[in-house]
Amino acid sequence: MCVHAHPDDESSKGAAAMARYRAEGHEVMVVTCTGGERGDVLNPHLKNDAHVLRDLAEVRRQEMARAREILDVQQVWLGFVDSGLPEGDPLPPLPHGCFALEPLECTTEALVRVIREFRPHVLTTYDENGGYPHPDHVMTHTVTMAAWEAAGDPDRYPHAGEPWQPLKVYYNQTFSKTRVLALHEAMLAEGLESPYADWLHRYDDRPVRTVTTRVRCDEWFPVRDAALLAHATQIDPDGFFFAVPLEVQARVWPYDDYECGVSYVPIVEGEDDLFAGLGTLAEADAMARRPDLVLAYDGRPVDDAHAAGARPDDADDDEQERR
Numbered sequence: 001m002c003v004h005a006h007p008d009d010e011s012s013k014g015a016a017a018m019a020r021y022r023a024e025g026h027e028v029m030v031v032t033c034t035g036g037e038r039g040d041v042l043n044p045h046l047k048n049d050a051h052v053l054r055d056l057a058e059v060r061r062q063e064m065a066r067a068r069e070i071l072d073v074q075q076v077w078l079g080f081v082d083s084g085l086p087e088g089d090p091l092p093p094l095p096h097g098c099f100a101l102e103p104l105e106c107t108t109e110a111l112v113r114v115i116r117e118f119r120p121h122v123l124t125t126y127d128e129n130g131g132y133p134h135p136d137h138v139m140t141h142t143v144t145m146a147a148w149e150a151a152g153d154p155d156r157y158p159h160a161g162e163p164w165q166p167l168k169v170y171y172n173q174t175f176s177k178t179r180v181l182a183l184h185e186a187m188l189a190e191g192l193e194s195p196y197a198d199w200l201h202r203y204d205d206r207p208v209r210t211v212t213t214r215v216r217c218d219e220w221f222p223v224r225d226a227a228l229l230a231h232a233t234q235i236d237p238d239g240f241f242f243a244v245p246l247e248v249q250a251r252v253w254p255y256d257d258y259e260c261g262v263s264y265v266p267i268v269e270g271e272d273d274l275f276a277g278l279g280t281l282a283e284a285d286a287m288a289r290r291p292d293l294v295l296a297y298d299g300r301p302v303d304d305a306h307a308a309g310a311r312p313d314d315a316d317d318d319e320q321e322r323r
Helices: 015-023 050-054 056-071 104-118 135-151 177-189 197-202 218-230 246-252 281-288 302-308 312-322
Strands: 002-004 029-034 074-080 122-125 168-172 213-216 255-263
Touching: 002 135, 015 056, 015 213, 015 218, 015 255, 029 056, 029 104, 029 135, 050 056, 056 074, 056 218, 074 104, 104 135, 122 135, 135 168, 177 197, 177 246, 218 246
Parallel strands: 002 029, 002 122, 029 074, 122 168
Antiparallel strands: 168 255, 213 255
């Protein structure tokens, strides 16, 4: 189960790995937390398109439907409203009723329902910084971790289905510094202009994330790109996503990168499969129903782990303070 903030996020983060797992017969569910209603039209070819301007929310739902078909995944809307990306100094307040301002108990219950119905063994989402500091991305991380903790607890949301404990949580690290630098240098070696020159300066003041898992999926890069292009309002077909030739990507970095946040099975060095260590389907199912699981790996920052372990009331207070 891949938990994302907006339609199009699923196609830009981990899409090739999803396509690989579907080809191998695994069920894959995308959870889209918001409708992307407050997004901008990022494709310059559609900036003044009357159909898009009339009803961007509906257009984005249609784009999501097409991307879902291309990736051959299941998808559900969690039903919350896009918070928008605040700009200015100081930043303006977030709009009333948006996803990032929803009570954490409300958003957690909604995701727990979906987890208990779909029964995933693995969750993917963003790290505690949201991958980048969009309020919906940060909230998506917070909600996913809260739902991961609650879904297996029979005392939490007993009306929302039978308990089910996801066994691993991974953070998408699609734009890891190591990957970006490798592609940048490969483009220069080919005598091509790199789309990542400005990116490398922005990485100078960021800590390097721990990539625990690299899933080889270059065979499915064309599927990923087709899904991206389905989100026509959000993706410039002449933009950086498509600036590096597929042959270069497949040769230099044929992976989707992930950082394990938590796992009930050990994470071994050089892991190359999100399902590693889970055994057979029957064994993983049995583990997800056990009430006595003990974490084998915890890669969360101390503050994030503390927040995830807080009582529901405390978590809600912490969320109010974060806002």
